[in-house]
Amino acid sequence: MLSVSQASLAFGGIKALDDVSFTATPGEITAIIGPNGAGKTSLFNIISGFYRPQQGQILFDKQNITRMRADKRAELGIARTFQNIALFRGMSVLENIKLGGHTRLSTGFWASGFFYGGARREEARLRAEIERDVIDFLELDHIRKAPVAALPYGLQKRVELGRALAMQPQVLLLDEPVAGMNREETEDMARFILDIQARWGTTILLVEHDMGMVMDISNQVVVLNFGRQIAKGTPDQVQANPAVIEAYLGTSDRSKTDAGEVTA
Incomplete structure (x- = not known):
């Protein structure tokens, strides 16, 4: 449904993304994780059309959308939420x-x-x-x-x-959907995300720092660090990956690999 191939994005001398590649399996939840500043939101921005990568390409349903405008991508079926709430506050729900x-x-x-x-x-x-x-x-x-x-x-x-x-998106990008929420609100949002997947078969990309939730609901996890992709696999594979442990914890101590302790 969605494929990112060798995508790179730089702002001046700062590389936000460096040769990132992955495929989101149709109907599954793919989580994008990494420490603050790893390039997660920049990745969402090149997928949704807010930025254009300097290198690489983005395919949606086998169509190259790398140079397509954001509104055209929305018409194709790519929708997103934002890290900071972007609602019209004077309007009703x-x-x-x-x-x-x-x-x-x-x-x-x-x-x-x-x-x-x-x-x-x-x-x-x-x-x-x-x-x-x-x-x-x-x-x-x-x-x-x-x-x-x-x-x-x-x-x-x-x-x-x-x-x-x-x-009615085919691909739904969720940028930190539970940031700032308490435990009850987080559990409700996780339930809604799983229900969306089950009810409509929507392909979901999820950026989130709550590793407990990520590991519970994701089918695939992609890990970024300083703009580079350092791991990709199932939640169990990623949690056991030494490069991921080092990026999050600064140590290779396997006793700290519990998902609840891997926080950004």
Whole structure:
């Protein structure tokens, strides 16, 4: 579904990514982990189209999208959430989530501008679909009319996930979806991510520092350090990899390889 091949990205003399290659298996969860500054968000930015790599290529469903604009990638079915919440704070939960469905609207400029005829019917269908498939799924019905600015942090993160799901993505990029959450909120988000995978067969790429969650829900783990890929494999393989242990802990002491102790 998604393949990154020999991707490199530099800002001046600083290499954010250096010859990174991996393939995300369709319908599975691939986690991208590494210490702070390892290049994880930069990798998401070249996949979603915010940056263009200086070298390498990105394939989506066998199509080369390396030079494609971000909005065109969204239309193809690549959606993402952000490390820092990027919601419209004065708008309601429903309004924020509906914005994610704009790539699937086909009404012309004039009909949309005056909001009549086909535009009104299309918007009504989109709203009904989102309320059924996204808001109910994420258990947000009781707050769908509330302004997002009034919501606690954990619910705002869930709304952002809902906006991405409204795009009906084939590939979903989740950038630190549980950062700043307490244990209960983290467990809820992990459950939603697994349910997305099971219900829609969505291919998921996950950047996250919570290693307990990563190792519990991921099928494949890719490890970056200073922009370079140092390991790739199943969670068990990665946890036992000496290069990963060294990158996270500064030691090769196997007694510290427990996933709960590998933190960034």
